[in-house]
Amino acid sequence: MMRQTAAIFLDSYRELNSRKLFWVAIGISGLIVAAFACTGINAQGLTFITWTLPIPFIGSFFTPELFYKWAFINIGVKFWLSWIAMGLALLSTASVFPDFVANGSIELSLSKPIGRLRLFLTKYAAAMLFATLQVATFTIASFLVIGIRGGAWEWRIFLAIPIVVLVFSYVYCVCVMCGLLTRSTIFSLLAAGLFWLFLFLLNLADQGTLAFKAQTQAEIAQSERTLPRMQENARKTIAKTLALNDPSIQLPAYSDDAKAGNPTDADLALANPMLATRQKSLAEKKELLETITKWNTGFVIGKAILPKTTETTSLLDRSLLSEDDIKRIRMGDEPEAQPVVIEDETPNPTETREQRQQRRREIQADAAGRVEQALRSRSLWYVIGGSLAFEAVILSFCAWFFSRRDF
Template sequence: MTLLVDSLRLLRARVLFWITLAISALAAVLYLSIGFNPEGFSMLFGAVNVKNEMIRSGSEYAELFYLGIFSKFVVGLWLSWVAVGLALISCAPIFPDFMSEGSIGIPLSKPVSRLTLFFSKYVGALLFVILQVGLFCVIVFIAIRWRVGTWNPSIFWAVPLVTLVFSYIYSVVVLISVWTRSVLAAILAGVVIWFVAWLGQKGEEMLYMFSHPTGVMADVTAEQQQDALADMEKWHKVSVAGMAFMPKTGETMNVMDRLIVVGGKTGFSNSSFLAALFGQKDEDMNLDKAMARNSTFYVIGSSLGFEAVMLGLAALIFCRRDY
């Protein structure tokens, strides 16, 4: 507990912690500024008004639209990309600074195992994300009550999910930082793995959608369609095998859609949200099926397996190194 408190104090002492906290609060206030009126919805506390017959006060689509913005833009863009990126930059120096000469001697002289020291520092870094996302979700929780009129505690699922995404990438940062003691090398390695994982997931998602079409194309024979689908299915299986042991950052955030409560029902429909936003028909979209193509157990379990391997290697190097 003393080590965790010490890690929290070190994070609070970093200027980037307060900058990130302020930006998160500002983003939450911008979300709070979105409201509804009889003619449509408004932004920036009424400074900008948008007329929309479907998305307006009293409409059944108002809650769907408001929670859709939270799920697709706030969680999907801000929390899972910007906030996680800032957290990686802020937490990357923790292990190199801890392992520097003159810093690690005192903790090693205490009756605490090296493995306990290692995981205490690691969990302490996770507190950075938990505090940031927790504050954000509290403001969003109040905003949903004010704008939609319902208390929706399901939005707090964003806290463990964003923390999980951060932990996948941070495990790589920890391994490289313990191995090289270089903050820059650790950040670069984390960014590379993050980008490769995102690119692989998007490629596998596109192949899935191509191999599971919702309709048939004109001027294409049934035999040609069958051959094309067979090829797509083959390449999709290859991509699934390649992504099996990679961290699934995007898919972990997509789990939010399965857990959030909309209109008293658990589960968020991307098709319905886009239909309300752009006026497209639900049946014309294959997005929901693609988002739920893998089970929650597989998505999080395989990603935690990757993280366990990274942390295991990092802990082995940390515990066996001479200081």
């Protein structure tokens, strides 16, 4: 029985291997790794073969090891393997099951002494081999580049193989289901593409509301640190004003409590008009935070039972980059960083331009840290467990349909 399974698997592999897109993807992977190997960093900036692109301070937060790992994750995996190469793999494998169940093709396979369930799983595994070979080739070559050029033989790089193949399987199972139901390659490819787009947009909504939430939390935290100082300064102003005891000076209409040494909020607002504005802004932001949190929680719950392509890919970040590495990279981006969302632009005449810029940088750094912490706090069960449960349901239906269908 294993001989028949191996024969079907080998035939499927030969069919995929004969397709030009497979070798196109391998060739592009080779070019990317070659460019990867020709790129480096030094004290002056970014280097490519003999050319140098001056980038100030890049050497202060990027070591060669960190640079190559960062490039492998963000360019090699998150861009090339998770988008372009995965798209090519879908184009190449979308026709596997529609062609397989077409009249005149399925009868020959069903005539062999092999169960339908094993036949289905064998064809599915052979199709998954296409993506596995692409990812494995790119990862092995990148491992050598990082070891030789970066001086770090990082074996955890090979986690990219199961992670990226897992992401491909999330989308491909939908392609297989539509291919079995409609026997149409175009429809199954279109359905898989739309499902992939839906997952991307859902994750974008989650990430966007999470960033907005973190930004608002950072602004609230800074306001709560600033308000006590402003209140204390207002109390000192009231005390100094009352201590003058000069009838020629028209004093603000402070209450008797203020004169007794216990100024009210209204007294503090008279001493510093900015205080009331900041307090009102803080209250509004807390209300806004409640609304944002509800939306973000809704997206997180909605994603729980669906494949999480972006978050699964980001598991590689957790393995290869420590929190200190991420902080170093973020410090390098900080001077040029732009606000994620609206800033607290409450006018403050006493605040200099440098102080305002520093305040914004502190808010951005705090918000970025909160986002990173929130994403890393999501458990493997949430990221992978729900995704695999969805895929298991889809594949179980496909296996049942294939086993019961009268072809």
